[in-house]
Amino acid sequence: MATKSGADDFTFERSGSKYNWEDHYKPVLKYVFLIVFLSWILLPVYYTGVNSMKGPGQIFKTAMGIPYLTFDPLPFGALIPILLGEVPLVPAGSSGSFTGLSAWRTMWEAFPFVEYMVATTVVSVGTAGLATVAAVFSAYAFARLDFPAKTPLFILSVMGFTFPIVLLAIPIFVLMQQLSLLNTYLGMILAFTAFTLPYNIWLLRGFFEDLPDNLEESARVDGCTQIGAFFRVILPLSRPAIASVFLLAFLLAWHNYLMAFILGSDPLHTTLAPAILQLRGTFFVKNLHYIMAGTFLSMFVPILMYMYLQTHLVEGLSSGGGVKG
Amino acid sequence: MSAIDQIGRRREGIGGIVDSVLEEYGSVQGLLFLLPTLVLLTGIVFYPMIQNGLLLSLRDYTLNPAAPDPFVGLANYEYWFFGAGQALFLFSIKVTILYELLVVPFDLVVALGAALLMNERFQLPGLGIETRAFWRGLMLAGYASPAIAAGLTWGIMQQAAEYGIVYQFLTQFFDIPASGGIVSNKPWAFWGVVIAKVWRDFGFMYIVFLAGVQSIPSALYEISKVDGANPIQRFRYITLPHLRTVIVTVVMIRTVFTVGKLAIPLATTQGGPVNYTRVLGLVIYDVGFGEWALGRAAALGMMFAVSIIPLILLWVKTETEDY
Numbered sequence: 001m002a003t004k005s006g007a008d009d010f011t012f013e014r015s016g017s018k019y020n021w022e023d024h025y026k027p028v029l030k031y032v033f034l035i036v037f038l039s040w041i042l043l044p045v046y047y048t049g050v051n052s053m054k055g056p057g058q059i060f061k062t063a064m065g066i067p068y069l070t071f072d073p074l075p076f077g078a079l080i081p082i083l084l085g086e087v088p089l090v091p092a093g094s095s096g097s098f099t100g101l102s103a104w105r106t107m108w109e110a111f112p113f114v115e116y117m118v119a120t121t122v123v124s125v126g127t128a129g130l131a132t133v134a135a136v137f138s139a140y141a142f143a144r145l146d147f148p149a150k151t152p153l154f155i156l157s158v159m160g161f162t163f164p165i166v167l168l169a170i171p172i173f174v175l176m177q178q179l180s181l182l183n184t185y186l187g188m189i190l191a192f193t194a195f196t197l198p199y200n201i202w203l204l205r206g207f208f209e210d211l212p213d214n215l216e217e218s219a220r221v222d223g224c225t226q227i228g229a230f231f232r233v234i235l236p237l238s239r240p241a242i243a244s245v246f247l248l249a250f251l252l253a254w255h256n257y258l259m260a261f262i263l264g265s266d267p268l269h270t271t272l273a274p275a276i277l278q279l280r281g282t283f284f285v286k287n288l289h290y291i292m293a294g295t296f297l298s299m300f301v302p303i304l305m306y307m308y309l310q311t312h313l314v315e316g317l318s319s320g321g322g323v324k325g
Numbered sequence: 326m327s328a329i330d331q332i333g334r335r336r337e338g339i340g341g342i343v344d345s346v347l348e349e350y351g352s353v354q355g356l357l358f359l360l361p362t363l364v365l366l367t368g369i370v371f372y373p374m375i376q377n378g379l380l381l382s383l384r385d386y387t388l389n390p391a392a393p394d395p396f397v398g399l400a401n402y403e404y405w406f407f408g409a410g411q412a413l414f415l416f417s418i419k420v421t422i423l424y425e426l427l428v429v430p431f432d433l434v435v436a437l438g439a440a441l442l443m444n445e446r447f448q449l450p451g452l453g454i455e456t457r458a459f460w461r462g463l464m465l466a467g468y469a470s471p472a473i474a475a476g477l478t479w480g481i482m483q484q485a486a487e488y489g490i491v492y493q494f495l496t497q498f499f500d501i502p503a504s505g506g507i508v509s510n511k512p513w514a515f516w517g518v519v520i521a522k523v524w525r526d527f528g529f530m531y532i533v534f535l536a537g538v539q540s541i542p543s544a545l546y547e548i549s550k551v552d553g554a555n556p557i558q559r560f561r562y563i564t565l566p567h568l569r570t571v572i573v574t575v576v577m578i579r580t581v582f583t584v585g586k587l588a589i590p591l592a593t594t595q596g597g598p599v600n601y602t603r604v605l606g607l608v609i610y611d612v613g614f615g616e617w618a619l620g621r622a623a624a625l626g627m628m629f630a631v632s633i634i635p636l637i638l639l640w641v642k643t644e645t646e647d648y
Contacts, residue, residue: 022556030445034460037439041466041524044478047490063488130365138362147355154356155641157362162372162637164585166606167626170613171373174381194369197362226354262614266442273473277592280477288481288488295478299470306469307462 005125013234045299046146052103052293059288105295110281111294112268113275119185120254122273126189128249132197139204140230144216154205161198165258168194183266191259196249203248207241209232247309251302272298350577382627386619394620401624410621413600413608421584423603424519429579430524436530439464441533441564444538461535468528476592479521483507485594491520509598518602522589529573537571538564577640584633605629 039251051059053067141147142154160168172191173182181187199317211234219229235242257273264270279294384394384402405414442466447456467475482491485506492506502510505519545563554562587606590596596603596611603611609629613622 030447033442034447034610037442038460038463041464044482044524044585045466047482048474048478051488060395060487063490091401095509123351134365137358137360141358143357145355145358146360147353150355152535153359155638156371157359157366158641159511159637160366161639162581163630164606164633165631166585166609167378168370168374169627170381170609170619171377172369173614174377174619175369175373190365191371193365197365201362205515216565221532251469257471257473257591258610273471273588276471276473282591291477295474298474299466302471303466303469306465310458310462310465 027319045296047305048292048299049297052289052296053101054289055286059292078276103289104297106290107293107297108130111162111275111290112281113267113294113297116270116272116275119269121186123192123260123271124250124253126185127192127196127253128246129198130189131245131249132242134193134197135200135204135245136235136238140202140208140234141204142201143208144211144234158198158202160194161202163195165256168270169262172259176263181263183264183269185269187270188260188263188271192253192256192265196252199252200245200249202246204238204241209237211237244309247305251305251309254302346640373515378623378630380618384620386617386623388617397620400620402628404621405625405628410590410612413603414625416600417603417605417608420601420603423515423585423605424522424590425580427515427519427585428522428526429576431519432527432530432579433576435523436527436534437568437572439527439531440516440534440538441560443535464605465528467524468526468531470484472525472586472591474499475525476521476589479517479524480593483517491517496580503596508594511598511601514594514598514602518590518593521593525589526579526583532576532577533571536566537568541567574643577636577643581633581636581640584636585629 047063050065050067051063058065058067064140084105138157142150142157156213162323172194176182176187179187215233215237217227219233220226224232254271255273256271257277260271261274261277264274276294276298279291333477381394383396383398385397385400386394404410443461445457447460448454449456479491482489483506485492485496485501485503487493489506495501495507496503499513501507501513504510507513541564546559549559549563561646585606587604587610590602590604590607591610594602596607605625609622609625612625613619
């Protein structure tokens with residue numbers, strides 16, 4: 001609380017009591033709300049992370065507890081290989097104890113997590129690239145050019161995004177079967193583009209519309225052609241927006257379950273999301289820590305990307321506004 | 326049409342020819358920019374939707390891609406309306422509508438609360454370091470994780486077992502049967518799915534609302550505070566009116582985007598107990614890729630598509646009306 005000084009001269013005495021209540025409790029209340037909110041939001045992340053390092057017995061005993069050692073104290077040096085998961089499981093007779101990162105290691109090696117990761121990354125990068133390149137041109141056209149049948153074409157282009165993916169799934173599955181593109185990266189990239197491209201068009205159109213109107217005109221006056229103005233002025237200005245749209249498309253592809261499931265019946269050509277669901281069938285409840293490890297690993301990367309993206313998105317959007325102001 | 330410059334005078338020579346070409350070319354230019362998108366979307370959305378969606382729904386799909394699929398007319402539609410699929414069809418429509426009616430308002434309330442909370446300052450006491458950006462990022466943890474992983478984790482946490490911590494917590498307050506826990510008992514399974522879905526999805530609305538809340542000038546709050554408005558009045562008369570258009574748009578988007586989603590119910594309850602959480606999207610998925618009756622699934626999908634087109638058009642209208 002500020003001391004009684006010059007700044008407080010503006011306070012209205014008559015209504016003082018009413019606001020003091022609020023000023024008094026608000027700092028406490030907002031932290032209470034923050035803790036309640038975050039404990040709900042971080043609960044699954046914490047739960048999967050913590051339980052992936054416990055043996056089944058310990059999960060059954062305290063699912064929320066921090067992993068702890070139940071066997072005789074070891075010299076510190078002996079802990080390191082357990083932590084790193086090099087020693088596969090803890091000593092005999094203590095199946096219920098701390099397992100370090102061995103479940104992660106099992107995921108990585110036995111359940112072919114590496115292959116899934118590679119497949120997911122290839123497909124996501126391919127999808128994001130294709131969708132972003134196509135979207136940059138068409139979003140520019142929708143935002144800043146005039147041509148016949150603009151609104152119907154826009155509705156048609158964005159429809160693919162608003163359409164539930166499950167409705168596209170059957171037609172695309174049959175199409176890919178006819179083209180014999182099932183179980184290929186190309187087929188998956190094309191199928192994922194069906195819903196990421198409209199999304200990118202929608203986002204980028206909004207961004208291009210916010211750029212000042214006279215950008216192309218001044219470029220034209222300086223001797224650029226219309227297309228030259230697009231490549232030399234508009235594209236460099238919108239680099240941050242394009243980057244964030246690329247990342248969003250990447251994550252959309254990363255998260256998608258349905259398309260990846262129907263197009264990749266071969267386990268090595270499917271992405272992470274269907275693989276995670278397979279975990280439930282592959283490992284019984286007895287091996288819950290494997291399921292937890294796989295789930296945690298699949299959540300970890302996108303969460304980090306989003307936390308990075310959050311600042312990046314703000315940058316991208318504010319630089320568009322910065323030009324305007 | 327020939328080239329006329331701004332003064333209204335025809336330009337002569339080479340410049341005039343270039344201008345006239347550009348002008349002729351001008352309206353086509355937009356279409357040229359659109360070309361890659363149109364080619365892609367025609368290939369992977371429009372053509373298959375007509376060829377494999379509409380026409381397949383009139384056929385009986387055979388698993389052998391070489392063999393022709395026999396034409397059965399409207400039999401697939403009849404199956405859903407009057408045949409053996411009628412009960413499931415009607416029930417899953419009910420489930421889908423109820424799911425929408427629960428998920429979207431909950432999303433709205435949670436996201437609005439989160440956005441208002443994250444608009445506050447969170448300075449570390451004594452140090453004066455602003456930690457708000459970090460909490461803002463953490464709020465997106467749900468939205469960032471894959472829906473399948475979210476559903477799977479919530480499903481495990483809702484089982485009636487020692488590790489089912491959500492069950493253990495809720496059973497203190499509610500009488501949830503111990504056999505099956507939340508995920509396989511009737512009224513509870515639905516709530517279990519809704520919790521997982523809201524956890525996964527509220528982040529989108531939260532981002533939009535956060536931007537909206539930030540754009541409200543803080544002077545308004547200060548003035549109203551001086552005039553004696555309490556926090557509820559300030560929310561009612563300043564925050565809500567400012568966010569009204571945003572709320573309408575976002576609720577519409579969420580309604581459209583929730584309608585066909587199936588990953589959360591699939592991973593949390595697998596549609597159970599019996600069909601209690603089997604939303605329409607999940608029915609299409611099960612019939613199509615579980616029973617491999619792609620013709621029937623396509624018929625259901627076509628009806629679904631037609632019924633949500635008004636919703637989509639409404640959304641596109643709000644998107645495009647101010648231009």
